[in-house]
Amino acid sequence: MILILASLLLAAPAASERAALGRITAPEISGHLRFLSDDQLEGRRPGQPGDELAMKYLASQLEAYGLKPGGDGGSYFQAVPLIELRAEVPRDIHFAAGGKDLTLHALGGSTADLVLEPNAHIDRATLKDVPLVFVGYGITAKEYGWDDYKDADVRGKVVVVMNFNPPFKGQGVRLWYGRWDYKYINAVRHGAAGALVIHTTPSAGYPWQVLANRADGTHQDLPPSDVEPRGMQFQGWITEAAAIKVAELGGEDLDALRKAAESRDFRPRPLGTTLALDMPITRRQIRSANVIGVLPGTDSRLSEEAVLYTAHHDHLGHGPPAPGTTDGIYNGALDNASGCATVLAMAYAATFAPPKRSLIFAFVTAEEQGLLGSRWLAEHPPVPANRIAADINLDSVNRWGRTTDLGVLGLGKSTADEVVRKVAAEQGRTVHGDPYPDRGAFYRSDMFSLARVGVPPVAVKGGPDYAGRPKGWGDEQQLEYERKHYHQPSDEYHGDWDLSGDVQDAQLQLAVGLRIANAPQMPAWTPGDEFAAKRSPSPPQGAGSDR
Numbered sequence: 001m002i003l004i005l006a007s008l009l010l011a012a013p014a015a016s017e018r019a020a021l022g023r024i025t026a027p028e029i030s031g032h033l034r035f036l037s038d039d040q041l042e043g044r045r046p047g048q049p050g051d052e053l054a055m056k057y058l059a060s061q062l063e064a065y066g067l068k069p070g071g072d073g074g075s076y077f078q079a080v081p082l083i084e085l086r087a088e089v090p091r092d093i094h095f096a097a098g099g100k101d102l103t104l105h106a107l108g109g110s111t112a113d114l115v116l117e118p119n120a121h122i123d124r125a126t127l128k129d130v131p132l133v134f135v136g137y138g139i140t141a142k143e144y145g146w147d148d149y150k151d152a153d154v155r156g157k158v159v160v161v162m163n164f165n166p167p168f169k170g171q172g173v174r175l176w177y178g179r180w181d182y183k184y185i186n187a188v189r190h191g192a193a194g195a196l197v198i199h200t201t202p203s204a205g206y207p208w209q210v211l212a213n214r215a216d217g218t219h220q221d222l223p224p225s226d227v228e229p230r231g232m233q234f235q236g237w238i239t240e241a242a243a244i245k246v247a248e249l250g251g252e253d254l255d256a257l258r259k260a261a262e263s264r265d266f267r268p269r270p271l272g273t274t275l276a277l278d279m280p281i282t283r284r285q286i287r288s289a290n291v292i293g294v295l296p297g298t299d300s301r302l303s304e305e306a307v308l309y310t311a312h313h314d315h316l317g318h319g320p321p322a323p324g325t326t327d328g329i330y331n332g333a334l335d336n337a338s339g340c341a342t343v344l345a346m347a348y349a350a351t352f353a354p355p356k357r358s359l360i361f362a363f364v365t366a367e368e369q370g371l372l373g374s375r376w377l378a379e380h381p382p383v384p385a386n387r388i389a390a391d392i393n394l395d396s397v398n399r400w401g402r403t404t405d406l407g408v409l410g411l412g413k414s415t416a417d418e419v420v421r422k423v424a425a426e427q428g429r430t431v432h433g434d435p436y437p438d439r440g441a442f443y444r445s446d447m448f449s450l451a452r453v454g455v456p457p458v459a460v461k462g463g464p465d466y467a468g469r470p471k472g473w474g475d476e477q478q479l480e481y482e483r484k485h486y487h488q489p490s491d492e493y494h495g496d497w498d499l500s501g502d503v504q505d506a507q508l509q510l511a512v513g514l515r516i517a518n519a520p521q522m523p524a525w526t527p528g529d530e531f532a533a534k535r536s537p538s539p540p541q542g543a544g545s546d547r
């Protein structure tokens with residue numbers, strides 16, 4: 001008995017950690033959340049006054065907690081040079097094949113057949129009767145022995161691409177190759193003039209109106225770089241029904257083509273149809289920033305390394321009132337005022353147990369525009385990327401109460417998992433991988449940007465097993481949210497969420513961060529992981545600062 005007690009005491013978390021975790025409360029999170037998702041913030045679109053207000057709120061809180069500024073010139077703000085591209089998208093888009101014509105519509109909310117956006121940073125997109133080529137999944141993945149492009153020449157042509165990816169890692173598991181962002185990048189690398197991704201609700205994970213309702217030809221971008229090359233006249237989406245019509249016009253059967261694309265022997269197939277487009281594009285600079293606060297480490301040597309917390313502060317702004325809502329404000333309460341509110345609560349709590357390594361709290365911009373703020377942060381980190389022990393990212397927290405389990409996105413990627421498993425066990429929770437692997441959530445939020453420069457991720461959320469609820473209840477809540485509220489004006493906060501599960505998760509995420517920050521060694525990637533080679537070796541500890 002005495003022996004057991006002694007070992008329990010040894011294993012017990014430090015008193016300072018327990019005191020810090022006790023500072024995280026639902027009312028504190030609720031208070032931040034209510035402000036950040038208020039209508040006055042107008043959906044927090046980067047470059048608009050509402051998001052600027054959100055950024056100033058976040059910086060004020062960091063200052064009040066006594067955190068040091070981690071941005072430019074001794075401020076809390078790291079400027080991110082966003083560029084807004086705005087295309088004057090024509091309503092009618094003309095397709096032709098052997099004397100036959102087909103007109104599809106690119107505007108009109110959910111009745112649109114196409115959604116078009118700029119890709120290259122050019123003044124005008126011009127395509128004169130350019131041939132369309134079906135390229136299956138549009139994936140070039142040597143490690144899986146897969147190349148949809150083969151030796152086909154698609155230069156100057158428009159590629160039509162299926163969403164998702166073949167079952168490289170199991171049926172229904174979405175990888176980076178299954179994301180639309182990747183499809184565009186690979187199309188650019190093959191010299192395509194444009195790319196259209198075929199939308200289906202199962203392959204996208206969200207209905208057509210999520211894309212079409214707020215499509216107005218604008219999107220934001222970073223200055224072009226090798227990481228994500230640009231170069232096409234346009235990028236966009238097409239509904240499944242419209243894609244079938246376009247194929248039919250050229251005498252092709254889209255279903256047969258899609259079937260053929262499931263095989264690695266698939267070859268790109270000209271659709272026999274051409275597209276004409278003339279679309280002026282304007283560009284302007286956007287003022288936006290990542291908001292960064294630092295809790296300096298207590299160890300003179302290890303404080304040069306850090307554990308990073310990230311949550312994106314931006315959302316979609318506002319548009320015309322959507323059906324069934326009173327306004328067109330995309331409040332983004334869950335996505336991601338909730339993550340910002342929770343990271344603020346953790347930043348405050350952390351000041352009661354400052355660890356050996358520094359803690360960096362970064363509220364990043366333009367996540368919804370393609371993880372732009374976090375990409376900028378990853379390429380311009382406040383401490384060198386190989387000295388960042390882990391990125392603990394929060395995007396859309398658990399709002400349905402306490403859970404008996406914990407989902408880990410990217411489970412198995414690094415030894416940070418061991419810390420997560422330990423703290424979860426102390427909370428009496430079981431650990432599993434992504435409960436919805438078809439969504440590809442790992443590649444859809446900011447930890448992906450940090451992983452790309454070699455920083456191991458910690459991306460966790462309680463659920464879907466809720467304490468005192470029947471099996472399947474959590475999945476129902478998640479599905480209903482995705483169908484009705486994800487990226488819709490109804491993602492609002494009215495004080496009626498059960499934040500006890502978010503507190504439970506926040507306590508876990510803070511404990512994990514503190515323990516990683518106090519450990520002798522930083523977490524290591526699992527050998528052979530897709531990002532392991534991105535980690536450049538750290539200089540020997542104590543070798544002095546190279547900053």
Ligand SMILES: [Zn+2]
Pocket residue numbers: 335368487
């Ligand atoms: Zn989002």
